[in-house]
Amino acid sequence: MSDHLMSTYAPLPVTFERGEGAWLWDKQGNIYLDALSGIGVCGLGHAHPNVTEAINAQAKKLLHTSNLYTIELQNQLAEKLCQLAAMDKAFFCNSGAEAIEAAIKLARLHGHQNNISQPSIIVAENSFHGRTMATLSATGNRKVQAGFEPLVQGFIRAPYNDIEAIRTIAQRSPNVVAILIEPIQGEGGINIPGSNYLTEIRALCDENGWLMMLDEIQSGMCRTGKWFAYQHSTCLPDVVCLAKGLGNGIPIGACLARGKAADVFKPGTHGTTFGGNPLVCSAALAVIQTLEEQQLAAQANELGNNIRDGLRNALAGCDAVKEIRGVGMMIGIELNRPCIELVKIALKHSLLISVQAEHVVRLLPPLIISSEEAYQIVNITSTIIKDFASAETE
Numbered sequence: 001m002s003d004h005l006m007s008t009y010a011p012l013p014v015t016f017e018r019g020e021g022a023w024l025w026d027k028q029g030n031i032y033l034d035a036l037s038g039i040g041v042c043g044l045g046h047a048h049p050n051v052t053e054a055i056n057a058q059a060k061k062l063l064h065t066s067n068l069y070t071i072e073l074q075n076q077l078a079e080k081l082c083q084l085a086a087m088d089k090a091f092f093c094n095s096g097a098e099a100i101e102a103a104i105k106l107a108r109l110h111g112h113q114n115n116i117s118q119p120s121i122i123v124a125e126n127s128f129h130g131r132t133m134a135t136l137s138a139t140g141n142r143k144v145q146a147g148f149e150p151l152v153q154g155f156i157r158a159p160y161n162d163i164e165a166i167r168t169i170a171q172r173s174p175n176v177v178a179i180l181i182e183p184i185q186g187e188g189g190i191n192i193p194g195s196n197y198l199t200e201i202r203a204l205c206d207e208n209g210w211l212m213m214l215d216e217i218q219s220g221m222c223r224t225g226k227w228f229a230y231q232h233s234t235c236l237p238d239v240v241c242l243a244k245g246l247g248n249g250i251p252i253g254a255c256l257a258r259g260k261a262a263d264v265f266k267p268g269t270h271g272t273t274f275g276g277n278p279l280v281c282s283a284a285l286a287v288i289q290t291l292e293e294q295q296l297a298a299q300a301n302e303l304g305n306n307i308r309d310g311l312r313n314a315l316a317g318c319d320a321v322k323e324i325r326g327v328g329m330m331i332g333i334e335l336n337r338p339c340i341e342l343v344k345i346a347l348k349h350s351l352l353i354s355v356q357a358e359h360v361v362r363l364l365p366p367l368i369i370s371s372e373e374a375y376q377i378v379n380i381t382s383t384i385i386k387d388f389a390s391a392e393t394e
């Protein structure tokens with residue numbers, strides 16, 4: 001750890017030099033199996049040749065011109081994403097937090113355009129939307145907010161997966177303009193709402209004239225076995241935020257919108273210097289093409305089911321395991337005790353995982369893994385959980 005880096009992170013003592021597919025090599029030449037994909041970013045795994053080639057080719061031509069000029073690749077990417085998501089328009093930025101910032105600004109502007117001068121947005125407990133001032137204020141985690149008060153105003157919090165709570169807010173709060181929700185909570189511990197939750201939210205949004213805004217930053221781009229997690233239901237949101245898996249490691253975010261939400265921004269109301277430059281768009285287009293050609297949504301669905309089945313078999317009878325859950329390749333194993341140490345233990349076993357909400361082992365494997373690699377993930381993960389559980393109870 002350098003003396004010259006701000007202490008925002010506490011990195012593990014390992015430095016990766018090279019990657020290929022689901023595998024990473026450290027400086028000493030040790031090899032690791034990556035079941036986290038750089039926090040759900042590298043869905044195509046590391047050094048995917050299609051992405052590498054696209055970036056190389058574009059870097060030789062043009063990196064950046066700014067949004068003062070037409071960017072052909074941005075038009076292409078917007079068209080493609082809107083087609084996949086059944087949205088009308090896209091705004092490109094550089095991160096997840098910025099995609100959420102765009103959605104928050106869009107919702108507020110929409111409110112003002114409809115004579116609501118103090119617009120508020122419903123957000124969920126346990127949610128995560130980013131680390132900028134507005135997105136941390138929207139986030140349902142005190143640890144993310146503590147020390148950064150005064151928070152941005154205009155958010156009303158409801159328990160996740162509780163439609164009655166939202167109904168109550170609808171009755172009491174005339175200034176609501178939108179609801180912002182993760183279709184599956186990622187950082188909050190892989191929390192999956194009831195199968196009607198999104199449809200019921202859609203109905204409440206229609207009744208009350210709210211925008212339905214989904215944070216698909218972690219769950220999007222085939223991670224859950226569909227292009228976007230809301231496609232497991234029949235409902236269509238008004239706004240969809242993307243980032244993580246969109247660029248496979250090239251920083252790009254997007255805020256997609258449909259219908260009345262698509263025309264809220266006008267020239268001058270929002271912007272970013274880097275957003276959607278030719279380089280990042282070339283990478284995202286290569287990612288989408290590869291996801292499509294290799295049918296990785298279907299693969300994520302199948303392998304995710306196999307991994308969960310495998311874990312259930314291997315961990316049957318392990319009392320420390322409360323629940324094994326997930327959709328596609330977004331997988332959580334909830335233990336009945338805090339288990340942060342498992343991250344380091346996994347690293348010793350050459351496996352990369354994370355632990356969320358203190359009790360939940362999270363796996364976000366690359367979507368391109370083989371059945372054999374999926375089996376190895378199951379094998380190592382279940383072994384270390386069993387060892388950890390028996391060591392703790394002794």
Ligand SMILES: *Cc1c(COP(=O)(O)O)cnc(C)c1O
Nearest residue numbers: 095096097128129130186217218
């Ligand atoms: C990672 C994440 C964000 C924030 O994205 P950044 O690129 O880190 O700003 C927001 N929402 C969700 C659901 C995320 O998983």
